[in-house]
Amino acid sequence: MVLAMINLADLTTPYLLLDTAKMTRNIDRLQAHMDKLGVTLRPHVKTAKSIDVVRRLFTNGVGPITVSTLKEAEYFAEHGFTDITYAVGISPDKLPRVLELLRSGVTVRVLLDSMAQAQAVVSYAQKAGVTIPALLEIDCDGERAGLTKNDPKIVEIAQLLHENNQFSGILMHAGGSYHCPDKAAKEAAAEHERATAVAVRDTLQKADIDCATVSVGSTPTAHFAKNLSGVTEVRAGVYVFQDLVMAGLHVCALSDIAISVVATVIGDRPDKGWIMTDAGWMALSRDRGTAQQELDQGYGVVCAMDGTPYQDLIVSSTSQEHGIVAVRKGSKAKLPPLEVGDQVRILPNHACATASQFEGYVVPDNNELVFWPRINYW
């Protein structure tokens, strides 16, 4: 799937550089943790959206994977993946594309948390003469979608799906773990996620509904879980690349971040203490995920081309194609002696958001650069 060898002379900035050695270390680290806990990892490919990346997650190429769009599902199905969970609440307009995938022999599980969705899915499946496996979304921390643990609708909806052979299990996402900087809080979030899932499974079992899938996950809870008994699978996405938000949450170190935006210095403003680069928000994304953390990293941490961060140097503001680089407020560090034409690497706040601004990854491979395309859009 490598689109083309890249001629370094043709490569203009900004571009997205992927360090596969760091990526492999990130992949191996979480896989080892999951193996130790005896749980299947179902990686969320919404971060990478690239077959070249995702192939490196599996010794065989069929999944299981989680997707955030049907375009991802279709793309990975084309590349041989046959076990896909579409982890965004299903709406009726999406069912024809799900059906087409099912008919091609791919297992696509849909997600829902209301009787209206369950009825729509059951009715569509009956009309089409197929089985659409469905997961019931459970909320464990009030962050997003899902039914709460004691909601009687859980059994009602599962019952309807179960009667139609469509009930596949439950799924939850501990989004609240993103607000847990300290270790004990992340461990507690992971245990709360597990315990909530197991309690719901038990409720369903009491109603004679078997819960084949008990799916949990978020990158922080996946790394900090100490016990996953009762859970059948864990989902995580960001871990493949890691990012500044994860570093701020102590899920990884800065040196684990596998993607960076390569930018060129296009000017400076000594009167302001600024260096200007050609990586604005179009390249870095508008994500300011570290703004609520202890250490606000602006629009990204600026590093030399060898990957070493400059002391306290961040992208302090952006416009579409301009990044203003400055020393963090309160720091006494000096601006490095960067001149027009010099290149820097910028570590992203949020890997999913920054990567989505690019058509693909520039990947050093021996002494060459290759291009790994992404599947953006819907």
Add this chain to the structure above:
Amino acid sequence: MVLAMINLADLTTPYLLLDTAKMTRNIDRLQAHMDKLGVTLRPHVKTAKSIDVVRRLFTNGVGPITVSTLKEAEYFAEHGFTDITYAVGISPDKLPRVLELLRSGVTVRVLLDSMAQAQAVVSYAQKAGVTIPALLEIDCDGERAGLTKNDPKIVEIAQLLHENNQFSGILMHAGGSYHCPDKAAKEAAAEHERATAVAVRDTLQKADIDCATVSVGSTPTAHFAKNLSGVTEVRAGVYVFQDLVMAGLHVCALSDIAISVVATVIGDRPDKGWIMTDAGWMALSRDRGTAQQELDQGYGVVCAMDGTPYQDLIVSSTSQEHGIVAVRKGSKAKLPPLEVGDQVRILPNHACATASQFEGYVVPDNNELVFWPRINYW
């Protein structure tokens, strides 16, 4: 350039809807204002990045246009545009692509604000045996790049370019106008931008350097300028679509916003007062440009499919493919009775950022829908 007729049944959300009647009104309004002031408009195509949109800005198809990337320059050159200003500080790595465009007969003006850039451009042009027309960037409000009005480097750099027949004039961007909600402040920003430009032009003329181009622009100052004498051209981009930031600045009304993200309801949380849609930050972008304005519009204003805003209904938070819709804090409005499968339209904070999340525009055309592709990336 219309890629394909779209089958409505194949159209899954989120997608980007373009109302060409509103767009035409926006285009005509600013063009009429520029005509009245006797100044050329050089639209910034970084907002639309679409030949189908930009064709509607000109009675002939050759520009002048402003671009933010060389990819835009190459794309519009392929479509017959011959007068292009690349309004981001030039770095040496970009010059081969500029050269290729120049050799194909397209005028591409580059932008710079340092002696290092000027020397690089002059030396590259000499080696290549071409003339690379260059504009000197002037700063009028401390927002971004450029030399300030009285900097002696202005004459030094212009002199070097002038001696090599490369000096094309000056360019400035009144980014500070984005912080001017009241009319008098926007009018003052426009006059300050004009007066600064004219003062720099006069300084250069005293040094016997002719300033053929005196280029100013920002969407707010373009609309609120009352006098542009001495200015040869105005640049603006967002005005074509308008957005919530511009509405918050009273540059336009909500009803002028020509693009919206169509989303489907995928669930609700009555316990939280939330409606969930499938337009998260991947569709809306992470831009929170109204966060600093008097009225914070969250991630966008939610409208019925006919374009009428629901009372105080905004996208209050997002994750990658989830948008949480809620009534604005402090409002007593009720959630509209939206159900799973219903569609809504979401007005964007920032047209440039939201449009860049999509491959193109879905455009109602008589009783059909057509697709207008964008030229994203670099």
